[in-house]
Amino acid sequence: xxxxxxxxxxxxxxxxxxxxxxxxxxxxxxxxxxxxxxxxxxxxxxxxxxxxxxxxxxxxxxxxxxxxxxxxxxxxxxxxxxxxxxxxxxxxxxxxxxxxxxxxxxxxxxxxxxxxxxxxxxxxxxxxxxxxxxxxxxxxxxxxxxxxxxxxxxxxxxxxxxxxxxxxxxxxxxxxxxxxxxxxxxxxxxxxxxxxxxxxxxxxxxxxxxxxxxxxxxxxxxxxxxxxxxxxxxxxxxxxxxxxxxxx
Amino acid sequence: xxxxxxxxxxxxxxxxxxxxxxxxxxxxxxxxxxxxxxxxxxxxxxxxxxxxxxxxxxxxxxxxxxxxxxxxxxxxxxxxxxxxxxxxxxxxxxxxxxxxxxxxxxxxxxxxxxxxxxxxxxxxxxxxxxxxxxxxxxxxxxxxxxxxxxxxxxxxxxxxxxxxxxxxxxxxxxxxxxxxxxxxxxxxxxxxxxxxxxxxxxxxxxxxxxxxxxxxxxxxxxxxxxxxxxxxxxxxxxxxxxxxxxxxxxxxxxxxxxxxxxxxxx
Numbered sequence: 001x002x003x004x005x006x007x008x009x010x011x012x013x014x015x016x017x018x019x020x021x022x023x024x025x026x027x028x029x030x031x032x033x034x035x036x037x038x039x040x041x042x043x044x045x046x047x048x049x050x051x052x053x054x055x056x057x058x059x060x061x062x063x064x065x066x067x068x069x070x071x072x073x074x075x076x077x078x079x080x081x082x083x084x085x086x087x088x089x090x091x092x093x094x095x096x097x098x099x100x101x102x103x104x105x106x107x108x109x110x111x112x113x114x115x116x117x118x119x120x121x122x123x124x125x126x127x128x129x130x131x132x133x134x135x136x137x138x139x140x141x142x143x144x145x146x147x148x149x150x151x152x153x154x155x156x157x158x159x160x161x162x163x164x165x166x167x168x169x170x171x172x173x174x175x176x177x178x179x180x181x182x183x184x185x186x187x188x189x190x191x192x193x194x195x196x197x198x199x200x201x202x203x204x205x206x207x208x209x210x211x212x213x214x215x216x217x218x219x220x221x222x223x224x225x226x227x228x229x230x231x232x233x234x235x236x237x238x239x240x241x242x243x244x245x246x247x248x
Numbered sequence: 249x250x251x252x253x254x255x256x257x258x259x260x261x262x263x264x265x266x267x268x269x270x271x272x273x274x275x276x277x278x279x280x281x282x283x284x285x286x287x288x289x290x291x292x293x294x295x296x297x298x299x300x301x302x303x304x305x306x307x308x309x310x311x312x313x314x315x316x317x318x319x320x321x322x323x324x325x326x327x328x329x330x331x332x333x334x335x336x337x338x339x340x341x342x343x344x345x346x347x348x349x350x351x352x353x354x355x356x357x358x359x360x361x362x363x364x365x366x367x368x369x370x371x372x373x374x375x376x377x378x379x380x381x382x383x384x385x386x387x388x389x390x391x392x393x394x395x396x397x398x399x400x401x402x403x404x405x406x407x408x409x410x411x412x413x414x415x416x417x418x419x420x421x422x423x424x425x426x427x428x429x430x431x432x433x434x435x436x437x438x439x440x441x442x443x444x445x446x447x448x449x450x451x452x453x454x455x456x457x458x459x460x461x462x463x464x465x466x467x468x469x470x471x472x473x474x475x476x477x478x479x480x481x482x483x484x485x486x487x488x489x490x491x492x493x494x495x496x497x498x499x500x501x502x503x504x505x506x507x508x509x510x511x512x513x514x
Binding site for chain 2: 104244
């Protein structure tokens with residue numbers, strides 16, 4: 001099938017950018033979205049043009065590197081799917097596809113579809129850790145963890161840090177990301193000693209990085225390729241409230 | 249989850265809109281110096297923690313909703329005839345201290361709510377300096393995205409309402425300060441009835457109350473989520489409950505101007 005791509009092209013962080021119309025010819029429905037872009041790039045290189053710069057790594061939906069807003073939805077129209085796992089059979093012959101980078105003040109654009117997402121790393125650095133004993137290996141089941149807590153912690157830990165929640169949020173907020181990172185530790189006994197400080201400093205760090213505030217649009221939940229639920233944001237809110245109450 | 253409508257591939261219908269957004273995006277980053285300076289100023293003067301701000305919004309909002317219920321109970325005494333509403337008004341006048349403390353608390357809640365609303369909106373707008381040329385929303389609603397606008401309409405309505413029935417400076421000829429009932433008390437009942445027989449005034453109330461209902465249908469469940477009072481199971485129930493409560497308040501409040509306007513209450 002043949003497609004009309006409208007791709008955001010921008011040479012560098014401070015260069016002007018624009019949507020460029022690029023034809024994708026003879027696209028197989030079995031291709032992934034990134035494979036389709038690979039083919040387009042190959043042709044662009046043969047024509048002596050600059051290929052489209054985009055982020056990608058594992059191409060199996062677990063690394064969170066691919067980041068494209070496809071037709072106005074981060075990672076495209078299929079729910080709980082990363083761009084690399086999105087297949088061209090989701091599109092029809094002759095479709096126009098708009099491809100844009102993640103848009104947020106905290107994600108400065110590097111080139112074309114690539115943005116710098118290290119702001120998310122800095123949120124984790126602010127408090128996303130637990131203190132651990134050094135020395136001999138601890139006994140496997142020395143710390144008892146109730147099954148529901150372990151399940152919830154694992155659900156939160158599914159976050160791959162792709163930033164789709166930020167890209168989808170009308171406020172450019174990283175609340176779902178922060179909530180998942182806080183929750184995965186807050187549900188476990190190992191994370192308890194730092195729980196109060198963690199919830200406060202990570203949310204502070206979020207605002208310092210230039211992300212917006214959460215106003216409960218729940219757009220993030222719909223865009224998340226890993227199906228992280230907004231109930232973790234409620235959990236984060238409880239954690240901050242608890243920390244504030246304890247500090248009084 | 250609603251299926252995603254691919255509004256962007258329908259190029260012919262939305263071409264104009266996309267072209268407009270494209271030119272906006274292509275002319276580069278739009279620095280909003282005024283908004284950015286305001287955001288920086290506000291940030292150093294108030295809480296910086298986003299969750300604390302959310303809780304200030306939600307907490308003051310819930311307090312204002314509590315006031316709406318009390319106010320409604322008083323208002324519904326209108327349906328008990330002129331004796332009902334005038335007795336209620338007289339009762340309030342016997343305890344000026346309580347009324348003034350109550351007014352002070354409500355005003356404080358309102359001012360804080362507006363203050364944080366403006367602050368949060370400016371911050372949220374500046375968090376995405378370059379907008380998408382093409383955007384499809386999956387879960388958020390027009391109501392949730394226009395909270396600042398419905399809020400501003402409610403604020404405008406509130407000013408009108410206070411001038412109309414509290415300060416009574418809009419229609420001095422029919423104010424309760426002039427009218428007297430058979431017992432010689434200020435006739436609040438007649439003031440309200442005469443006020444709502446005015447078409448324009450009634451329409452203004454309907455608009456204001458509709459904006460309030462939209463505002464609350466997002467605000468109620470949003471506040472509960474903010475205080476962590478929602479789980480994966482209960483959030484959908486709370487979203488529906490918020491819609492029903494907002495609707496009930498709307499119909500209860502509008503029952504007064506409507507019943508007067510159609511002549512059921514004279």
